Amino acid sequence: MVSAAAARLFLLLISVNLIPTTPIVEEQPFKAIDGGFGVALGKSRKRVFPVLHIQEPNPILEAYGYCNTPNHTEQAWEGHSPADYKLLSVHVMIRHGDRYPLYFIPKTRRPSIDCTLSGSRKPTHPLLKSFISHMSQGGQGHWEAPLSSVPRLPNHSVCETGELTQTGVVQHLRNGQLLQQAYKHHNLLSPDWAPRQLWVETTGKGRTLQSGLAFLYGFLPNFDWSKLTVRHQWSTLYCGSACDCPARNRYLDEEQRRQYRLRVADTELERNYVDMAQTLGVPTRQLRAANPVDSLLCHLCHDLSFPCVPAGGCLTMAQFAVIRRQQLDDEADRRRVGLYHKYAILAMYPYLNRTASKMERVAKSSEAGRRPRAAGEEVFTLSSAHDVTVAPLLSALGLEEARFPRFAARVVFELWRSPPTTQGQPKKKAGIAKHGEVFIRVLYNGEDVTFHTTFCRSHERRAGQPLCPLMNFLSFVRRDMFSIVNATSYQDACFTHSG
């Protein structure tokens, strides 16, 4: 991820179009699908949406936000609802936690980080020890095909490329525990939950699988392995059997061309690369191809000084800031041009469609008077993914202003039912009000962003409804979201429109 800005033209040319069809490419070296950064941090408290700022966003502060260092308690608004509302189901999409770089800076030493887990190293977590021992019993779980051979814990004293670090594990133990706290009064999963009620899926990388398990352990400490099936998603877009979409690939190509043009027009960035290459004594082209921001971010997040070479000197924070500044410019340009949004709509439809169907199923079964928990519906879904999954998900939902997904970012969908109407209240549409109505909440990194989404932006808590009706989301996913590409369905958008 992270990479981003660093995408070199030739890398771009050889890797274009990989995303939808290559299993697990996450984090390719271009920004369109992989990494940029969201907008600025608010002054004091972190916000999903930036406060209006007169000054340029500070690229260094922004980078610290991206690290998501687990050193302070977090606000989490999950599980908040009006009194008497009943929580029906929760669907979570996470990005994996802190990881070792995917790219390395030529002629310099790799950051020195130990990827084994140890309670005596910081950051740590009260659940870390029992998590490690619980993972050793993972053989009792059910694993979809390629997953059984993926290690369940990071365990290299010199981290491997892209390996999850202890920081990454702790980030997700904390995430899981936050949601455990948020939902414990809502009895989402009873202690004797049925296997069908929990759906866990991950791409085939160690860092996503391990992140998902850490999250799950924080959420359900000492869960019963024999009830767990971990499912495999071969595509980073979570598009399953509906990945074929030529129009999506075209939008991505165009987006990458936009990104390339913006980058080569940035003379400060170009000078910066020449500078850095000189420091290291390597050709500029080689330095650029090494995507130095990925490795520099790792140094920053782990409080390690930037790399040096004996003769030339060290890379500097100022150089890093120039790359990050360009990434922020790119984010703004991306929003302005809108190609990425169209890509994202088509990329995330299969996931959103699946989520919408699950919600509708749970809502129907609860309306039929069966308790969804008793009926064994899926009430908790965890999808462990990458920045190239979470970024298009945010864009597809219309959360264009949200910050680029940091390590261990989380998007949470909650499904709620209001209390049944009682006599004396105004009559609502027959048949609906009797059981109460169903609502959706959307949260990003703990902040309620429901009323920033495309499908609920104009709802604005009118009609005395404090939440967003599920129907808004269903119509959006099934039809309205395609209007941006001048279509009315996925099929239509992917195959009919060639322009």
Ligand SMILES: *[C@@H]1O[C@H](CO)[C@@H](O)[C@H](O)[C@H]1NC(C)=O
């Ligand atoms: C947490 O770590 C970040 C990044 O290292 C640092 O900027 C911040 O001040 C720390 N916060 C606390 C509360 O220690």
Ligand SMILES: *[C@@H]1O[C@H](CO)[C@@H](O)[C@H](O)[C@H]1NC(C)=O
């Ligand atoms: C990690 O690797 C070491 C050395 O290869 C091994 O002894 C240890 O059991 C492993 N730990 C886990 C939790 O897999």
Ligand SMILES: *[C@@H]1O[C@H](CO)[C@@H](O)[C@H](O)[C@H]1NC(C)=O
């Ligand atoms: C959308 O979801 C429905 C219900 O699960 C399914 O039948 C349909 O095939 C899905 N459509 C696509 C294009 O994935």
Ligand SMILES: *[C@@H]1O[C@H](CO)[C@@H](O)[C@H](O)[C@H]1NC(C)=O
């Ligand atoms: C959308 O489709 C309509 C009808 O096919 C067409 O007239 C219109 O030009 C299209 N608009 C765009 C922006 O493609």
